Amino acid sequence: MLDLKRIRENEAQVREGLARRGLSTEVIDAVLERDRERRRLLSETEGLKSRRNRTSEEVGALRKRGADTSAIQAEVRALGERIAALDDRVREIRAGLDALLLGIPNVPHASVPTGGGAARNVVLREVGARRAFDFEPRTHVEIGERLGILDLARATRMSGAGFPLFVGAGARLQRALLNFMLDLHVREHGYTEVWPPVLCNSAAMTGTGQLPKLAEDMYRLAADDLYLIPTAEVPVTNIYREEIIARPLPVCLTAYSACFRREAGAAGRETRGIIRVHQFDKVEMVKFVAPESSYDELEKLLDNAEDVLRRLGLAYRVVALCSGDISFAAAKCYDVELWAPGQRDWLEVSSCSNFEDFQARRAGIRYRDAGGKVRFVHTLNGSGVALPRLVVAILENGQQADGSVVLPEAVVPYMGGVSRIEVPV
């Protein structure tokens, strides 16, 4: 959520931010108009309340002396009625204002390239050589089914399309990769591991910005005001909701979680295989940092995500998203994409974002600066990394002519020494 004062005082900057996202700035007019009305009514109401408080105290004093207070009591009662009416009106305006503010996206950082659509994203670097094949590389679906480690048909029978079932070495690979990534972030990148709930309430979802805009994309348990999380970002960021963080910043947390996405509106896109699924597993990194350092911390976060791929020896590239492509809550965002030879395409496996104080303001996450002043933290997060597309890349890059798959060395210890998944006889 944007600071109302910021909209008031830096109107042009906010309008430019919306425009860079390709959005209308009409909402700003509505916000400013309601804000003016709200402040006008507040002054009036508070003046009346001040009068009521003083007069009411008088009643007490007069009573003590045994004086008749019926006239003055009637006066206060009348004041109370006026106040109640005004309060209702203020509440109404405030609710409307909040609804507007919750629907306004973050202002893109100055360093974000301007433009809309993937074509305007900027490829910053490509790391690692793409493997050359002396045979026609197969897709992960072909590889996985032949190896008997991926059973999409049976998964569809129990849950529908988009719910992968991993078997044998495939299941083991999931567990191995998760442990490999968590160990890396905890032991070498300085993160504290957490294991969060995968159902969160609407307040938490609003805090990180999934609500109100992305309601259609989430699985919801209507009877309980609970949603299945689309990413561990939600529970992990909300750990400090409505708190003044007492620990020294930065606070760096990492978590594995299952993630659930309805992918409404994505029907027909990337439906083959496990590139876009309704349930998947992911290791997430989340940081709570002082505002001065958030852009340095974003670079570190990005490097932590890249480190996963470097150690697995996979070819990847880093993309700076343009202003029309960054997510609702983000001020700046880098995507990390893996090369998948069976797809002949780059697959997004991580999105590293700085939200500045956008989420912190919604979720009420604050800290005390050196001077003891209470301020909103900056929050960041990034995948480190998402599993299904990582598995796609490992299978498609590691495939051999005979159908077997050679695994990256770094996961072999986590696979109980297995370095190659063989075709069953």
Added chain:
RNA sequence: GGAGGGAUGGCUGAGCGGACGAAAGCGCCGGUCUUGAAAACCGGAGUGCCUUCGGGCACCGUGGGUUCGAAUCCCACUCCCUCCGCCA
């Protein structure tokens, strides 16, 4: 799921409907003393909003209600604790 108890500032914990934005202790910050520290003593300190910058308003789990006036009384909800039942 059943029965009872509870929710107050960073923590512990007081609070006859007007004195309470709130005692006290701990912790924290500043000062005195000290070579330095500890102890002792003195002082300071909640959050948000509005403002004509004098000040004002709101906040004691959340939302309603009673009253001239609510941390305090009433109702509902949420969460926590104890006991019983059930369960991995």
